[in-house]
Amino acid sequence: MFSPVDFVYYLVTLREIGQQKMMVPKKALTVAGSDCSGGAGIQADLKTFQERDVYGMSVLTVLVAMRPENWNHVVWPVDLEMIKNQFRTILPGIGVDAAKTGMLPTVDIIRAVGELFAEAKVGHLLIDPVMVCKGTSEPLFPENTRAMIEYLLPIAEVVTPNTFEAAQLAGLEELKSEKEVEEAARRIHRLGCKNVVIKVARVLPDATADLLYDGKTFTWFREKRINTTWTHGAGCSFSACLTAELAKGASVHQACKTAHDFVQAGLLSSFALNQHIGPIYHKAMAKNA
Secondary structure, eight states: OOOHHHHHHHHHHHHHHHHHHHTOOEEEEEEEEEETTSSSHHHHHHHHHHHTTEEEEEEEEEEEEEOTTTOOEEEEEOOHHHHHHHHHHHTTTTOOSEEEEOOOOSHHHHHHHHHHHHHHTOSSEEEOOOOOOTTOOSOSSTTHHHHHHHHTGGGOSEEOOBHHHHHHHHTOSOOOSHHHHHHHHHHHHTTTOSEEEEEESSSSSSEEEEEEEOSSOEEEEEEEOOOOSOOBTHHHHHHHHHHHHHHTTOOHHHHHHHHHHHHHHHHHTOOOSSSSOOBOOTTHHHHHO
8 A cells, every 4th residue: 555655756756757758859860961060961950950859860871071271071971781770770760750861972872762761751851952062062963963853852841952952953054033043943843842942042132031832832031141151051950940840740831931040040140160161050049039
């Protein structure tokens, strides 16, 4: 028989267990590359997941280092079997509420990741079609665009290219106007993804913006351009924030607005790491709340 004290302790313990169950966060996965400087890639994704109150997990696809004298990139893809083993640790090993991709450096890796996600049937899948590293202007792996179109876009709920990547996916030249950005969104949507979000950093004369196209309606999220050159990781963080919000049950429109605001706050507090590069500050939105 329980004593009165034991019984009260039992009830308190049950209540605490119930509260712990209620507090279990949603889970998000990033399948992307490592930026050892900490500003982009899986490092930015995991920081963003944490800031947006989701539990982050990762599958590492490529290691990227930078030469300190000029910040040129050294890229080392992860072994394909190791990528598959990491993925299976999480799916089906754990389960996720939403997932995103980042840098996928080879056609074989793109194909494998697409097949793994198609088999896993993740509820919310965001494809961030990374083609360049910050500070470069040419695709790291130009042969990968067709593979992304074939294996990733048809299974994506959202795809989040910047204007360079959008032009590559849409088969267009450099995007120089709102109309051209909207046309690129139309063309990308026809490739099979449900929603297209184009990150528009430099096309508009005095503003930065994000364009959401759901196949019917264009929605622009605009802000006056922030006067900073320290923008490293902005694109990765945007897509990671959008993924986190989808994991928590937000609509694509709501998630896009939150991601837009998250990056704007981070840009306002961005800072220099060295003479070459500086990241957004991932804690900025929480500190300003």
